Amino acid sequence: MKIALLGYGKMGQVIERIALERGHEIVLKKDENNTFDGLSNADVAIDFSVPTAAVSNISSCFHANVPVISGTTGWLEHYDEMAALCTAKNGGFISSSNFSLGVNIFFELNEYLAKIMSKFDSYSVDMEEIHHTQKLDAPSGTAISLAKGVIENSSYTNWTLEKPEAKQIHIEAKRIGTVPGTHTVTYNSVVDAIEIKHTAHNREGFALGAVIAAEWIVGKQGIFTMKDVLEF
Structure with a gap:
């Protein structure tokens, strides 16, 4: 080829x-x-x-x-x-x-979890992404895809880098050293938290x-x- x-x-x-x-x-x-x-x-x-x-x-x-x-x-x-x-x-x-094959598996897991969690109003979702300092865009495209996966399978309507309003997913974008890419999706309630995470070790x-x-x-x-x- x-x-x-x-x-x-x-x-x-x-x-x-x-x-x-x-x-x-x-x-x-x-x-x-x-x-x-x-x-x-x-x-x-x-x-x-x-x-x-x-x-x-x-x-x-x-x-x-x-x-x-x-x-x-x-x-x-x-x-x-x-x-x-x-x-x-x-x-x-x-x-x-x-x-990444692993990230695309993570996308599927994220959508499946969002469907389950959409039935439980006591949990709120937020996301964090960490990349190297040379990355030009924020949040990452991967984080946006994760947010869309939640939005399409829940009552959330949008994402934001700022303080979230009702039905918005907050994304925390960090630029640190040479990190290839780490993405975390967390569902928080007053009694516990459920978290899924993907960490890339290299490119x-x-x-x-x-x-x-x-x-x-x-x-x-x-x-x-x-x-x-x-x-x-």
């Missing part, structure tokens, strides 16, 4: 190593100073760039008939626009806040999941999620 890497920072470099170990070829490594030369030779593109580059990267892939795996966060106000372009171009697209899990998603999407048309890839 021939892969175009759109974004060649720390994540892009780990993705490159894992892709090569799995027998794939890298035909383009693009950062903000490069062109898209070589994109047309790719079977699939993996985008781990920055929010300001994501839309250009993704749209260029669809125009070149190259399916896209996008792990960039902070650009999702343009998601509907990119999804419409994917459909118009008969493209393939997976955008996820987190491609390997994110990168492996993205490569697995890229392997899966080649030859497919449509807009998919990691639920499709992992057959949840």
Whole structure:
């Protein structure tokens, strides 16, 4: 499989190593100073760039008939626009806040727990996410996905970084050292607390999941999620 890497920072470099170990070829490594030369030779593109580059990267892939795996966060106000372009171009697209296999299992657990807890008004939910100091967006895309998972399965209506109002989920976003990513969902009552937590030890899990998603999407048309890839 021939892969175009759109974004060649720390994540892009780990993705490159894992892709090569799995027998794939890298035909383009693009950062903000490069062109898209070589994109047309790719079977699939993996985008781990920055929010300001994501839309250009993704749209260029669809125009070149190259399916896209996008792990960039902070650009999702343009998601509907990119999804419409994917459909118009008969493209393939997976955008996820987190491609880690463990995190996607955590997403499923979070939704299941939210359904159970929605029956118990004595508990309130809040979230905490911790990442390295170089992470640009806050809260993390993963934390937002977790909040949406609760909202879709409960009476909560929104999330906030500020002091929460009624039916809002408070997210505490922390930036500490070189932490790859830790996410905690806590249900509190006056008598006890229920907590689920995912801790990433390194970037390997994110990168492996993205490569697995890229392997899966080649030859497919449509807009998919990691639920499709992992057959949840």
